[in-house]
Amino acid sequence: MNATPRSAGLPAASHLLDVYPYLPFRPESAEGVYLHGEGRRIIDFYGGHAVAGLGYAHPDIVRALETQGRRLFFQSNAVALEVREEAARRLAAFAPAGLGHVFFGNSGAEANENALRLACRVTGRGRILAIEHGFHGRTAAAAAVTWSAVGKWYGFPRTPFDVGFIPRNDIAAAGRLIDDTVAGVILEPVQGQAGAFDLDPAFVQAVAAACEQAGALLIADEIQSGMGRCGAPFAIELAGVTPDMLTVAKALGAGFPCSALLVTDRIAAGLKPGDLGTTFGGGPLASALMSTVIEVIGRDRLIDNVRALSQEIIEAMPLGPVEAVQGKGFLLGLRCRRPAREMLQELLKRGILVGTSADPQVMRLLPPLVLERHHVHELLNALADIR
Numbered sequence: 001m002n003a004t005p006r007s008a009g010l011p012a013a014s015h016l017l018d019v020y021p022y023l024p025f026r027p028e029s030a031e032g033v034y035l036h037g038e039g040r041r042i043i044d045f046y047g048g049h050a051v052a053g054l055g056y057a058h059p060d061i062v063r064a065l066e067t068q069g070r071r072l073f074f075q076s077n078a079v080a081l082e083v084r085e086e087a088a089r090r091l092a093a094f095a096p097a098g099l100g101h102v103f104f105g106n107s108g109a110e111a112n113e114n115a116l117r118l119a120c121r122v123t124g125r126g127r128i129l130a131i132e133h134g135f136h137g138r139t140a141a142a143a144a145v146t147w148s149a150v151g152k153w154y155g156f157p158r159t160p161f162d163v164g165f166i167p168r169n170d171i172a173a174a175g176r177l178i179d180d181t182v183a184g185v186i187l188e189p190v191q192g193q194a195g196a197f198d199l200d201p202a203f204v205q206a207v208a209a210a211c212e213q214a215g216a217l218l219i220a221d222e223i224q225s226g227m228g229r230c231g232a233p234f235a236i237e238l239a240g241v242t243p244d245m246l247t248v249a250k251a252l253g254a255g256f257p258c259s260a261l262l263v264t265d266r267i268a269a270g271l272k273p274g275d276l277g278t279t280f281g282g283g284p285l286a287s288a289l290m291s292t293v294i295e296v297i298g299r300d301r302l303i304d305n306v307r308a309l310s311q312e313i314i315e316a317m318p319l320g321p322v323e324a325v326q327g328k329g330f331l332l333g334l335r336c337r338r339p340a341r342e343m344l345q346e347l348l349k350r351g352i353l354v355g356t357s358a359d360p361q362v363m364r365l366l367p368p369l370v371l372e373r374h375h376v377h378e379l380l381n382a383l384a385d386i387r
């Protein structure tokens with residue numbers, strides 16, 4: 001085995017590649033918003049990277065998984081499936097009007113990969129713009145537009161297309177850079193990895209207008225910010241903008257790996273069988289779970305819950321070591337006097353798991369949408385207790 005030191009949390013004899021820095025807690029099971037492990041019960045304000053939108057062991061999700069598993073466990077896109085049709089119908093109805101065509105994939109990066117491919121193909125252009133500090137994934141095209149990967153591209157020798165970056169909220173730069181050489185602009189309305197940095201709605205509107213004028217396509221990466229997390233079905237709706245393409249993953253399947261790319265009529269009209277493809281995307285289990293997630297978000301009015309509880313958190317700031325808050329809904333960044341890594345440890349001692357971010361002073365909250373008021377109060381009490 002490897003003789004070099006292993007990352008904290010990875011056993012010396014592990015056969016796993018040592019590529020992840022682990023959080024300092026090992027869960028063994030989970031229910032609702034609680035993680036159980038190491039003899040403790042922890043409130044999960046991290047939500048497994050924003051994936052556990054409905055928390056854990058949600059009865060509707062467990063039932064859907066079992067029912068669909070018994071009925072039809074898998075079939076590929078070689079056959080038409082009603083369960084897949086239903087998921088696409090529900091997702092198109094949940095998304096902003098105008099994005100009525102769905103391609104299912106397996107991961108966020110795959111959805112972005114296809115969106116970027118279509119932007120180049122539909123416009124016949126070879127230049128993509130992204131926003132500084134954005135994160136879009138680790139595959140070739142997604143890595144090319146990821147700010148932290150500039151010059152490294154997660155090990156690829158070059159980018160598959162020309163790439164440029166627009167400084168955040170710089171409307172003048174957007175106007176200057178988005179010209180008729182640009183195939184598309186990709187942005188996260190709330191930049192998750194960057195510390196839940198919410199782009200100014202006026203900037204998002206200006207980017208959309210410049211794209212329209214230049215004939216470039218606007219891609220909203222809602223992989224982290226979507227599925228109700230930001231207090232609307234999709235965060236870009238809060239800016240009053242409808243993109244040409246939208247990508248979503250993470251909470252879409254409540255933890256079952258899946259993603260989707262949604263596009264307009266115009267983009268869909270240019271596609272024919274064979275233009276895109278995947279083996280697992282839109283499989284029956286993923287489809288049943290996506291439909292259930294959308295149904296539960298609506299039935300249980302979870303977006304109202306996100307808005308109300310998020311407001312309570314925002315209004316309680318500044319508090320303890322927290323100096324300021326950014327983000328939307330349940331994608332919040334708390335800017336702290338102390339490093340986010342220390343905040344994570346302090347909160348974990350008090351029974352709460354949070355995330356860090358690319359900004360060392362910003363800790364991230366991405367709890368399940370089923371969070372309750374008393375959990376928020378436990379968080380606020382814990383923050384008030386930290387010096």
Ligand SMILES: Cc1ncc(COP(=O)(O)O)c(C=O)c1O
Nearest residue numbers: 107108109135136137192223224
């Ligand atoms: C905004 C955004 N885009 C893309 C991705 C990549 O998704 P995946 O890890 O499923 O490939 C992520 C993952 O963190 C993300 O937050």
